[in-house]
Amino acid sequence: MADLLVTDARIVDPSGVTKGDIVIENGRITAVGPTAARECAGDPERLDADGMVAIPGVVDVHNHMHDDELFPADIDFASETASAVAGGVTTVVELPTQTPVTTPEAVRQKRDDCEQLAHVDFGLVAGNFEDADVDVAEIIAEGTRDFKTFTAEPYLAEDREIVELLSAVGEAGGKVRVHCETQGILDHARAQIDGDDPGVYMDSRPVEAELDAIGRMGWFAEYADCPLHVVHVSSGSGAREGARFKSRAEVPVTLETCPHYLAFSKEDVEELGPFLKVNPSLKSPAEVDRLWDALADGTIDLVASEHFPTHRAERERGWENIWEPYAGLPSIETMLEFLASEGVRDGPLSWQRLLELVCARPAREAGLYPQKGSLLPGTDADVVLLREEPYEVTASKLAFVGGWTPYEGREWSHRVDTVIAGGEVAARDHEVLSDPGDGEFIERGPIR
Known part of the structure; x- marks a missing residue:
C-alpha cells in the first residue's frame, strides 16, 4: 500500500x-x-x-562537514547534513579536512561517528594522501572507492607519490580525486605579494597554477590507468584543459565545478572580501563566462558544493588579514536554488541539464546510480x-x-x-x- x-x-x-x-x-x-x-x-x-x-534529491559529492579537530562544537555532521537536506541535498559524499582519513580504521571510525549524526544518506572519501603508503584494498573494503590527494599545500604530494597512488587505486578499481594547483607557481605568486588585504589573495593563486596541474594529472592518470576526478575547476580555461584528456577516453576523467566559481569573480572581492576566500581563488569575469559555457556544453560533468562551514566572526577576521581565516564557503543549502535561478531561469541551462549536473552524473560518479539521482520506479x-x-x-x-x-x-x-x-x-x-x-x-x- x-x-x-x-x-x-x-x-x-x-x-x-x-x-x-x-x-x-x-x-x-x-x-x-x-x-x-x-x-x-x-x-x-x-x-x-x-x-x-x-527533481530527484540532489547528490553532492564534494563537501567538508565533520572534523572535531577543526570545526567548533556546534558544527558537525548533524548540523551540516541538516543544512544539506534543507537545500534539497539528500545524499552527500564527504571529504576529509584537517584530520586525515587514510587508513581502514579511520574510515570505519568516521563512518560510525557520522551514522549517528546524519540527516541524509552519505558516503565517504579517503584522504588526504601525501604519499602512496596506502592500504587501498582494505580501504575499499570499508565501502569507499575514492581517494583524495593534492598538488598543493597543505597536503602536497610529490609527483612520484601521486603516480604510485594512481597506479594502486586504478588497479584496485577505485578513483583518485585531485586538488589541481601547482605549488611552484603558487609559491612564486605569493612571493610577489606584499600585503594582507582581501584583494591580494586572488593574485596569490593564478589560473596558470590550475592549468598546469590539470594537464599533469591528466597525463599521470592516463599513464597509471586510473580514473581521475578533478575537483573544483575554477576557470573556463581549466575546463578546456581537462577536456583534452576527456576526449582521449583512455581512462575516465570527470570535471567538477562549484557554485561560487559561477556566481562570483575576483571583482566581487572588493565588496565581499574574506567572505569569498576559497581555494582555488576566484578568477576573472571572462573566466566565469567561459566556465558557464563549459557547464552548458557538457565539458563540466557535474556541480558540487565544496561546502565548508565557518561562523561569520571567524570569517570577519579576514578584513584585517586575509591570510588568517580558513578558505571555503557554506554553499550546500543554496546550491540548488542558485542553479535553478541563475542557471535555468536566467542562464544557459535546461532543467534536464540541471538534473544531469547535480543528480544523475554525481550519482554515477559515486557509483550510486540509479538508486540515487533518478526518479525511476x-x-x-x-x-x-x-x-x-x-x-x-x-x-x-x-x-x-x-x-x-x-x-x-x-x-x-x-x-x-x-x-x-x-x-x-x-x-x-x-x-x-x-x-x-x-x-x-x-x-x-x-x-x-
Whole structure:
C-alpha cells in the first residue's frame, strides 16, 4: 500500500519535463508519470505539488562537514547534513579536512561517528594522501572507492607519490580525486605579494597554477590507468584543459565545478572580501563566462558544493588579514536554488541539464546510480519540489548555523519548497523535519 502520493508535479527526467504524479511506498518510488496515480493502492497521504518542479534529491559529492579537530562544537555532521537536506541535498559524499582519513580504521571510525549524526544518506572519501603508503584494498573494503590527494599545500604530494597512488587505486578499481594547483607557481605568486588585504589573495593563486596541474594529472592518470576526478575547476580555461584528456577516453576523467566559481569573480572581492576566500581563488569575469559555457556544453560533468562551514566572526577576521581565516564557503543549502535561478531561469541551462549536473552524473560518479539521482520506479524516494517565486536570499532564512551566506541579498526565482528523503518529508521551506541518524552510510558501487 502506498504511503505518499505527490500529485500535479512538473517531473524532470532526461527526456524533458512532464506533468504527473509520484507514488511512494516503503521508502521507494513505485510509480511515476502522468498515469502514476491510477496505480496507487490504498489511501496514502497526498502532497499537492501544484505545478512545482520535481527533481530527484540532489547528490553532492564534494563537501567538508565533520572534523572535531577543526570545526567548533556546534558544527558537525548533524548540523551540516541538516543544512544539506534543507537545500534539497539528500545524499552527500564527504571529504576529509584537517584530520586525515587514510587508513581502514579511520574510515570505519568516521563512518560510525557520522551514522549517528546524519540527516541524509552519505558516503565517504579517503584522504588526504601525501604519499602512496596506502592500504587501498582494505580501504575499499570499508565501502569507499575514492581517494583524495593534492598538488598543493597543505597536503602536497610529490609527483612520484601521486603516480604510485594512481597506479594502486586504478588497479584496485577505485578513483583518485585531485586538488589541481601547482605549488611552484603558487609559491612564486605569493612571493610577489606584499600585503594582507582581501584583494591580494586572488593574485596569490593564478589560473596558470590550475592549468598546469590539470594537464599533469591528466597525463599521470592516463599513464597509471586510473580514473581521475578533478575537483573544483575554477576557470573556463581549466575546463578546456581537462577536456583534452576527456576526449582521449583512455581512462575516465570527470570535471567538477562549484557554485561560487559561477556566481562570483575576483571583482566581487572588493565588496565581499574574506567572505569569498576559497581555494582555488576566484578568477576573472571572462573566466566565469567561459566556465558557464563549459557547464552548458557538457565539458563540466557535474556541480558540487565544496561546502565548508565557518561562523561569520571567524570569517570577519579576514578584513584585517586575509591570510588568517580558513578558505571555503557554506554553499550546500543554496546550491540548488542558485542553479535553478541563475542557471535555468536566467542562464544557459535546461532543467534536464540541471538534473544531469547535480543528480544523475554525481550519482554515477559515486557509483550510486540509479538508486540515487533518478526518479525511476524501484529507486530511493528522494524527491525535491521547487516552487517558482521571487525572493531575496538572506542567511536568517537558512538552516545553516554559521549565520552568513555569500549570496546575501541576491534575487532568486526558485526556492526549495519540500524535500522528501527515503520516502519521508524531511524539510519544508528550509525548516528541517528529519532527525540525526535518519541517514545511512552507503557502500559505493563500481565507478568504471
